[in-house]
Amino acid sequence: MLKAAVIGASGYTGAELLRILAGHPEIEVKRATAGRYAGTPVAELFPSLTGVYDGVFEGTAVEGLVEDCDVAFVGLPHGESMKVLPTLVESGAKVVDLSADMRFEDPAEYELHYGTPHSAPSLLADAVYGLPEVNRDKLKGTSLVSNPGCYPTGALLGLYPAARAGVLGSPLIIDAKSGVSGAGRKLTLETHYPQVADGVEPYAVGEHRHRPEISGRLAGLMGESGVEVFFTPHLVPMNRGILSTMYLPLAEGASPEEARALYEDAYSDEPFVSLLPGGSFPGTKPVQGSNNCHVGVEMLSGGMLVVMTAIDNLVKGASGQAVQNMNIMCGLPEETGLTGAGLFP
Amino acid sequence: MLKAAVIGASGYTGAELLRILAGHPEIEVKRATAGRYAGTPVAELFPSLTGVYDGVFEGTAVEGLVEDCDVAFVGLPHGESMKVLPTLVESGAKVVDLSADMRFEDPAEYELHYGTPHSAPSLLADAVYGLPEVNRDKLKGTSLVSNPGCYPTGALLGLYPAARAGVLGSPLIIDAKSGVSGAGRKLTLETHYPQVADGVEPYAVGEHRHRPEISGRLAGLMGESGVEVFFTPHLVPMNRGILSTMYLPLAEGASPEEARALYEDAYSDEPFVSLLPGGSFPGTKPVQGSNNCHVGVEMLSGGMLVVMTAIDNLVKGASGQAVQNMNIMCGLPEETGLTGAGLFP
Amino acid sequence: MLKAAVIGASGYTGAELLRILAGHPEIEVKRATAGRYAGTPVAELFPSLTGVYDGVFEGTAVEGLVEDCDVAFVGLPHGESMKVLPTLVESGAKVVDLSADMRFEDPAEYELHYGTPHSAPSLLADAVYGLPEVNRDKLKGTSLVSNPGCYPTGALLGLYPAARAGVLGSPLIIDAKSGVSGAGRKLTLETHYPQVADGVEPYAVGEHRHRPEISGRLAGLMGESGVEVFFTPHLVPMNRGILSTMYLPLAEGASPEEARALYEDAYSDEPFVSLLPGGSFPGTKPVQGSNNCHVGVEMLSGGMLVVMTAIDNLVKGASGQAVQNMNIMCGLPEETGLTGAGLFP
């Protein structure tokens, strides 16, 4: 049984980690930290964990943690995470960082998009971007994983098969619809129930920090950076889920069958990614609460490929993928603790 | 006081007409028909009309109606509407048809998309497409208006300023998000609460009948038909509203200021269309229950103009616009009975 | 045209006042104040008012206001309202106070429930409790109205006919279900979308401040205070609406017909209260956005009368009732500006 710490456990991704790990047969949570809630029973903040996880939030000092734990999940805000990562990595623990701090290879780009200098640039070269469907082999040998953002997970899983085949044209349009939990547990007017329920609206048009993460990783996949990416996130009145509707002009005159074959080849053996039958497109409800990604693909006229992916932003888009990455790093079967079906309805 | 009939009043657009007309100082509803509910008090089906409209549904025979009424709103299903329109028009009433039956100028195209031959093709030449912001002058002189579809209303209001300036490039992507009332009062699994609540999904990808309505009317606006239109509707867990997120590659190298100026010119004097301040984009909540359309415009890099429009699908997208058209046809001030603000929250 | 001030206009009841008054033919809003938003266009905070109310929030100083305005609506938080009421009343304006500050006749009781001494106790004797169905005559002669709380409005409209007939037994159970807008625009964890959407929960069990308001006013109606009132509010994932399910053990052996007759007698001529047909009970959707109250009544076995009322908490439960009270005070027809039907669906 591996002993785990969840560092920064009072947000929704933290609570989701505790939920998932409670059902994981090989990992036991020994510590859950949350500075501002130190001393508070976790189940007081998250009654869903009543009788499931009976621990108390600890303060966020890292030193004590690393001796007791084999693995660590870091759910701190960006900027905070990179302060504790060096100590954790040096301790010999396997670490998954769920913040944005390790998502850019170039510290200057991090500073550009997150507005603060990077304090641990030397770790960037070793951190593996934790999208197992793309980077599985690299993940096996690392001890530091940068867990992708929720939007980039949904987008890149839809773009990857076409991108690695070199058939992606430009411009690429990603119109994404997210549930409100993606904005976190922090109180804002935008996430106040009466402001968001029973309506839909865009936000951060042209400015969302996940756009450079998507285009940067996409350039890595394609070996070049020539594709222009337009990314528009929307807030939908639902708790969980991201539906990414993507419009891919194919550079080459691929037939509908060839385009579909790219996705079949990429995902037929993947445990968590399912290509839906032709003519079907995914919704977010069927993946709710699961680590699954459903993909729909259809070629429209004019060489336009419409690709949609649906994930649960808190599971495949965050905590579930973090556990998947940890399983790979630790040599466990990749699906361990993650096989639950979506909660429907 | 003009006397009105609402023919086919048991759907949501019918109920919405009764709600709006109850507050209209110049039009009085004398008849509301609904074949399957003949004899049922309207307020039994729609308790919201208790104390507001105390009529009883009549059967759908048209003959008796036309003698009593000056104006008629037809909310029958497509295919049914064109059976009664000739009699209504001949009677001398002013008629607004809310069905799809008069939306195509070419009856062959109607048959192609709606799967049934057109039974009143001679009316098509006289019917004016009821988008007042585009066709106001034509509407003044007609006695038959074809009320636009809900999606086409939202889309065309966003495309019109760029289209008439001739700067629209190709392909054009319209990613639309609709509330569930847009699917009507008919029971379907897709609109069963547990199937649709707390999730988002696309439907009719590449196949929706509103796509040819949009591209056909757009070609009319531009004087040519060279733009390829991709239209993807999504079902969002909300009662009302359509948010249309549109990606317009501008054919010419228009500057951001020039692009914005096209929208200011088009809409600065419009009573129901508001261009939001730069950097702002609309949500559906603020227009809920109103005849208003909010528009947001921003030029992104690469000459890509992002335009969003928000309307209430049952008001500006259907019954409110029908009343607006009727006001114009009848020589009433265009805003009569339609000035209510959106219900927020 | 009466000139109005809305003092404390940045909350949901303030926005709702501006929405309703925009459609009121005899009252024009001259001033809308909100200390923390002074200088901000109202439509920036509430885009639903774009093109409907183009004013800018002013600071909250009252002196300048009273010279310009004939009527004033006070939407300040409790404790703040009673600081400005004396000046307003002295100015000769007609005033409706939407806060809790004037809801108790006894200042000691106010202090007991709101935790702060009353600073304007001399006004209490003159303030009329603004439930027109109960106090219409008194309202005609006053210049200061205390607008009832949202829960008390729904509860008292359901209790009044039985209470005034003297047939109410004890204990009385009021199980109320409210939309989230009732908690206001203030950010709290309880009203953060992901915490409240897709679930239901009680709050303030046995402790809500509206319980003593209900029982106090009920005692006034009955001429005694012998009924024990249990009141349990619940938060329902909807924007607007209060459904009050009430269990009334009738003290006397009234027949079902006699019980129903009490409600018919009380409400058959009321413009905003509708008794639904026997066997029907109200939902909140049909009254959404309207000043209407729907009432359902049924005698169950054992002399237990089940009474339910549905209102929109922001309209009949707050701003609509405030305008109704103002109409009465000003000698206008009571329904002026308030006849709109509920927005359904």
Next chain:
Amino acid sequence: MLKAAVIGASGYTGAELLRILAGHPEIEVKRATAGRYAGTPVAELFPSLTGVYDGVFEGTAVEGLVEDCDVAFVGLPHGESMKVLPTLVESGAKVVDLSADMRFEDPAEYELHYGTPHSAPSLLADAVYGLPEVNRDKLKGTSLVSNPGCYPTGALLGLYPAARAGVLGSPLIIDAKSGVSGAGRKLTLETHYPQVADGVEPYAVGEHRHRPEISGRLAGLMGESGVEVFFTPHLVPMNRGILSTMYLPLAEGASPEEARALYEDAYSDEPFVSLLPGGSFPGTKPVQGSNNCHVGVEMLSGGMLVVMTAIDNLVKGASGQAVQNMNIMCGLPEETGLTGAGLFP
């Protein structure tokens, strides 16, 4: 590995059984039947089961089933279930019936409330009412379990501790709020999204079939039938969950501490029932997707005990409890396959 059949698997309780059993280490589903969907892949109807259960719906003939399966879950509609139960029971399988057909000990009462004569009355004496917290010992020895209704589960878990202590007075008021999945997958106007979203309403006031189930089982618990039960269900715009708010006049002058002690005694060792800390009341969100029941208890003035329970209607209120009962019947640890935490948010 026990082999299981899910008979009548196309409803939400059927899908939920397949979801839960997919994670059950000792039971494997061999057959899922659904007459009208015979031949359809289960994942086509329930995409949430894509990659989780890859079977195809079979027709509902029972004969073939019973030879292959050790255990059977029957999710047929009432009236249909009792047609197949005799064959299943005779086959030697362990059977859990999720319909209402076995819920009354007296067939005359069944006929009274369900409107059809009972066709298998001889089974009634052997069927054990499957509320493990009450009937655990009886469940161990039976091969036929009648799974309780969703409302009775929530209500009886709240009433049981007081009822068995003999302190329950009369009348007893149960005000219940249910998610829409409780009404099943059948299309009705009441569960059409636009009719139910963003509102709350009661239904079946004084007439719901779960009332006699509750009062009948309660009488069994108390050894008498003197308590009058008023039960009012409400439909809340959420997918899952039942919150039962219950008002219990205690017959004896029990102190708050004594009342609470009754609940502590009853539930301190229960795996799925948690008594929340004093002053806390449950919401439905924290139990969503789990087999847990959260209970809150507080004594108000006048000897009125307010008790609330929250369950997921599809899990503890149906399919989860069915699996719990099956575990007990089969001698498996009671929690097997059911330990997942609630999905929050």
